[in-house]
Amino acid sequence: MKNYTPKTINVYLTLDQLVIQGYFNPHDPAPIYKRQLSHHFERYIRDNVALFKRYDVIFYKFKYTNEIDKQYAEPMMYAIRRHFTELKEDKIKNFKKYKRRNITMLIASTLIVTLFHILVPMVLTSGKGISSAVSNSLDVFSWVILWHPIDELVFNWRPHLEEINLLNKLATAELIIIENEKKATVDNGALRVVA
Numbered sequence: 634m635k636n637y638t639p640k641t642i643n644v645y646l647t648l649d650q651l652v653i654q655g656y657f658n659p660h661d662p663a664p665i666y667k668r669q670l671s672h673h674f675e676r677y678i679r680d681n682v683a684l685f686k687r688y689d690v691i692f693y694k695f696k697y698t699n700e701i702d703k704q705y706a707e708p709m710m711y712a713i714r715r716h717f718t719e720l721k722e723d724k725i726k727n728f729k730k731y732k733r734r735n736i737t738m739l740i741a742s743t744l745i746v747t748l749f750h751i752l753v754p755m756v757l758t759s760g761k762g763i764s765s766a767v768s769n770s771l772d773v774f775s776w777v778i779l780w781h782p783i784d785e786l787v788f789n790w791r792p793h794l795e796e797i798n799l800l801n802k803l804a805t806a807e808l809i810i811i812e813n814e815k816k817a818t819v820d821n822g823a824l825r826v827v828a
Contacts, residue, residue, distance in 0.1 A: 639688040644681045644806075648697040648705045656709070666708040670716045678713075678803065685799055691806040703810065710808045721800035728793045732786070739782035746775040
């Protein structure tokens with residue numbers, strides 16, 4: 634993509650003792666920094682980065698209302714990074730398995746096709762009848778057996794790498810802590826500041 638300017642994607646999170654409990658698996662008794670993220674929380678993060686492109690930058694922006702809630706920022710960030718690092722490592726392992734499986738299938742298919750192309754002409758005499766039909770069937774069989782591994786290795790590897798890149802960005806994104814901003818409201822014509 635020429636002329637694409639990377640954009641910033643912000644994932645907003647609230648540091649509130651009651652809200653934080655919803656970020657994690659409720660059955661996990663571990664400390665916050667070691668807890669498993671809940672599926673709903675992971676889905677929330679993934680929905681926020683749904684339009685992610687390769688060079689975009691992701692930030693986690695934590696909003697807090699008091700100093701007690703601010704202390705949860707680092708453990709939360711550690712839990713998020715650990716979660717997405719584990720997902721990335723699992724995805725890399727699956728991608729290596731995917732490549733190895735398709736390369737093995739391609740080698741096996743090539744050997745089978747080569748073997749048939751060598752043996753079939755030796756067995757059949759060159760003639761127009763059945764020999765021609767078997768030869769054409771062998772060509773079709775060769776195309777069918779080789780198509781899937783070639784298709785996977787040439788065309789279908791990109792989504793795997795895009796997912797790995799996204800998980801890497803989610804695991805290494807920076808943390809920005811935002812103090813609760815004061816809101817101005819109008820009350821009977823007078824300006825009032827609400828904390």
